[in-house]
Amino acid sequence: MxxxxxxxxxxxxxxxxxxxxxxxxxxxxxxxxxxxGAGKTTLMRMICGILSPxxxxxxxDAQPIVSMGEAYRNLLGYLPQDFGxxxxxxxxxxxxYTAALKGLSTSAANxxxxxxxxxVSLKEAARKKIRTFSGGMKQRLGIAQALLNxxxxxxxxxxxxxxxxxxxxxxxxMIAALAKNKIVLLSTHIVPDVEHIxxxxxxxxxxxxxxxxTAQDLTRDMEGRVWMCRIAxxxxxxxxxxxxISNLKHGSDQVELRVISASPPLPGAVxxxxxxxxxxxxxxxxxxxxxASDRKExxx
Amino acid sequence: MNTLTGFxxxxxxxxxxTLIGLIGFLVVSLLSTVVPAFQEDSYEASGTVKGFAAxxxxxxxxxxxxxxxxxxxxxxxxxxYQKILNELVNPNEETGMGAGSGISNEDFYKVYSLSPVLNYxxxxxxxxxxxxxxxxxxxxxxxxxxxxxxxxxxxQQVLNHPPDGVSYSEDAKATFLRMNDQITIPMKFDYSRGxxxxxxxxxxxxxxxCFILSVCxxxxxSGEYQSGADAIILATRYGRSKLIRAKIKASLLFTxxxxxxxxxxxxxxxxxxxxASGWNSPLQTIDTRYLFSPYPVTVLGAFLLTTLIxxxxxxxxVSFTLLLSSRMRTPFSxxxxxxxxxxxxxxxxxxxxxxLFNHLLALLPGxxxxxxxxxxxxxxxxxxxxxxxxxxxxxxxAFLIAIVLLPFAWxxxxxxxxx
Numbered sequence: 001m002x003x004x005x006x007x008x009x010x011x012x013x014x015x016x017x018x019x020x021x022x023x024x025x026x027x028x029x030x031x032x033x034x035x036x037g038a039g040k041t042t043l044m045r046m047i048c049g050i051l052s053p054x055x056x057x058x059x060x061d062a063q064p065i066v067s068m069g070e071a072y073r074n075l076l077g078y079l080p081q082d083f084g085x086x087x088x089x090x091x092x093x094x095x096x097y098t099a100a101l102k103g104l105s106t107s108a109a110n111x112x113x114x115x116x117x118x119x120v121s122l123k124e125a126a127r128k129k130i131r132t133f134s135g136g137m138k139q140r141l142g143i144a145q146a147l148l149n150x151x152x153x154x155x156x157x158x159x160x161x162x163x164x165x166x167x168x169x170x171x172x173x174m175i176a177a178l179a180k181n182k183i184v185l186l187s188t189h190i191v192p193d194v195e196h197i198x199x200x201x202x203x204x205x206x207x208x209x210x211x212x213x214t215a216q217d218l219t220r221d222m223e224g225r226v227w228m229c230r231i232a233x234x235x236x237x238x239x240x241x242x243x244x245i246s247n248l249k250h251g252s253d254q255v256e257l258r259v260i261s262a263s264p265p266l267p268g269a270v271x272x273x274x275x276x277x278x279x280x281x282x283x284x285x286x287x288x289x290x291x292a293s294d295r296k297e298x299x300x
Numbered sequence: 301m302n303t304l305t306g307f308x309x310x311x312x313x314x315x316x317x318t319l320i321g322l323i324g325f326l327v328v329s330l331l332s333t334v335v336p337a338f339q340e341d342s343y344e345a346s347g348t349v350k351g352f353a354a355x356x357x358x359x360x361x362x363x364x365x366x367x368x369x370x371x372x373x374x375x376x377x378x379x380x381y382q383k384i385l386n387e388l389v390n391p392n393e394e395t396g397m398g399a400g401s402g403i404s405n406e407d408f409y410k411v412y413s414l415s416p417v418l419n420y421x422x423x424x425x426x427x428x429x430x431x432x433x434x435x436x437x438x439x440x441x442x443x444x445x446x447x448x449x450x451x452x453x454x455x456q457q458v459l460n461h462p463p464d465g466v467s468y469s470e471d472a473k474a475t476f477l478r479m480n481d482q483i484t485i486p487m488k489f490d491y492s493r494g495x496x497x498x499x500x501x502x503x504x505x506x507x508x509x510c511f512i513l514s515v516c517x518x519x520x521x522s523g524e525y526q527s528g529a530d531a532i533i534l535a536t537r538y539g540r541s542k543l544i545r546a547k548i549k550a551s552l553l554f555t556x557x558x559x560x561x562x563x564x565x566x567x568x569x570x571x572x573x574x575x576a577s578g579w580n581s582p583l584q585t586i587d588t589r590y591l592f593s594p595y596p597v598t599v600l601g602a603f604l605l606t607t608l609i610x611x612x613x614x615x616x617x618v619s620f621t622l623l624l625s626s627r628m629r630t631p632f633s634x635x636x637x638x639x640x641x642x643x644x645x646x647x648x649x650x651x652x653x654x655x656l657f658n659h660l661l662a663l664l665p666g667x668x669x670x671x672x673x674x675x676x677x678x679x680x681x682x683x684x685x686x687x688x689x690x691x692x693x694x695x696x697x698a699f700l701i702a703i704v705l706l707p708f709a710w711x712x713x714x715x716x717x718x719x
Binding site for chain 1: 302303304307310311314524526527528529530531532533534535536537538539540541542543717718719
């Protein structure tokens with residue numbers, strides 16, 4: 001099974017949400033990493049066939065998904081980022097409704113709904129109306145509905161949003177267990193989630209996939225650019241104007257900094273092993289920081 | 301009913317707007333049936349009687365004429381009336397009014413029991429389009445016996461010499477005369493005030509039902525867009541096929557169910573208050589305004605036709621609402637446009653000169669709900685060489701609107717993109 005995304009672009013007037021993306025997805029877990037507005041959701045919507053690309057095409061095993069229609073959607077499980085529930089439905093009713101939409105028979109719908117509600121720890125809340133659910137419970141219900149048809153292609157847009165740390169760990173384990181023989185594409189801007197789950201990471205910026213590979217592949221490029229150093233607390237502000245700080249730890253009289261820089265930021269700075277978080281910061285530090293361009297020179 | 305239709309129905313029924321709508325139906329039903337009962341009045345020798353006692357008294361007067369209105373009944377009634385009148389009164393010469401108009405209240409109460417038939421005579425022997433209360437004062441029993449000929453003569457006169465701005469083709473005249481020929485004579489009479497009131501209020505009633513159903517069905521598609529549920533739905537196997545069918549089916553079932561529930565509630569209240577008598581009388585006897593109606597149907601027949609066409613009008617407005625719902629982002633904007641479509645035609649004045657304009661106006665949503673009043677007119681719409689009486693044309697138009705718009709609603713949701 002191969003999902004081919006070929007020269008996909010999506011334009012809204014003059015703005016480009018997704019810009020000429022080319023990816024081939026085979027069974028495995030893919031993490032789509034990018035800042036808000038990078039185009040992750042738009043790309044996922046096009047993969048799910050709920051948004052038409054302005055150009056390019058998507059094919060499953062060389063067959064365009066548009067022409068596959070129901071057959072393609074039958075293989076698909078999708079958790080959108082912000083999606084609507086029917087507040088007067090109970091969790092069980094919502095699962096049965098989605099099961100009917102996915103073409104499951106009544107008996108299969110009953111069995112699968114119970115299994116999945118158990119899996120996402122909502123069995124006891126199955127009879128409660130969704131309007132009474134917390135954000136995390138709704139998110140878990142969303143994950144459960146995406147899995148109802150045991151999809152071969154699972155697209156999860158910000159699946160860990162709203163989940164507490166314990167639930168996030170459970171989710172990661174669940175995806176790891178379910179991912180066999182499936183294409184799982186999940187987007188997030190929470191780096192540790194991707195780091196733990198994804199076999200392949202796609203980094204998306206301004207509508208383009210700028211890098212892809214395993215966490216090791218991607219961080220390899222960062223080797224020699226991550227430094228640890230200590231400075232006095234009063235110097236932190238001035239220092240942060242000059243360098244990209246990926247982490248900061250307060251000591252008794254000094255602050256330990258993790259700095260991303262092409263050269264040592266201070267005499268005596270020690271090199272550190274790069275992480276995906278460093279990589280993320282390296283690529284997205286300029287997304288919401290107006291002073292980023294000044295620092296960019298030093299980073300590069 | 302399949303699972304998806306069941307779920308879509310559940311969504312519609314569980315909305316607050318449905319509960320509010322049901323309360324609205326109950327209020328309108330009470331306003332159309334029970335509230336007018338308190339305002340009913342009748343007269344007996346001791347004076348005016350009001351409310352439910354008036355209904356009982358009117359029934360008793362009507363029962364004395366229950367059965368066929370033969371020429372002898374008209375003749376006898378005119379004779380009795382004039383006899384009583386002559387014994388009682390001196391015409392009020394100062395006011396110039398006829399004897400019937402000039403009598404004292406006490407004397408009026410004595411002749412009032414003849415009203416059920418006298419009113420037909422007054423209408424039947426008045427010039428076309430008028431109601432001369434005093435015409436019975438001088439109507440000879442022999443002349444009164446020609447009531448049905450007089451009715452036919454008035455109809456022919458109207459068809460041959462219609463008012464300004466109106467003209468009838470030979471085909472149209474023939475159609476109306478043929479319809480009139482099918483009315484059973486002598487007409488059967490019974491007390492039918494309950495039916496009359498219910499049908500008179502049917503226009504307002506149906507309009508309210510259409511309004512409520514528009515509000516209730518506005519979120520069928522747009523609610524999914526607004527809540528964001530569209531992203532899940534459209535990515536599922538049947539999200540673009542069976543679900544749309546289920547939504548449309550559920551909306552039509554919901555519309556039909558709510559319409560029937562509301563209308564049957566009004567009917568039941570009317571029957572409780574006024575009784576069911578008069579159902580098998582001809583429509584022409586329901587009210588003097590319908591005396592010249594060309595429609596050869598009983599009161600029950602008119603009720604069923606009005607119900608059918610009212611239901612189709614509701615389906616038409618709901619289809620329009622579904623079309624908007626599939627294309628607009630929020631239920632609120634759908635409601636606004638549906639309500640505009642429903643109510644704006646009511647504020648377009650009818651033309652004095654252009655009959656075709658009036659006919660087309662009558663076909664618009666909102667106006668369709670006034671179908672009962674069209675049963676008393678001589679209005680035809682010519683379509684492809686066929687002369688279609690206006691009430692039936694309204695029914696067909698509503699049916700076609702419902703049928704034609706639904707595929708567009710289907711397409712609207714099917715092509716919807718989650719942007």
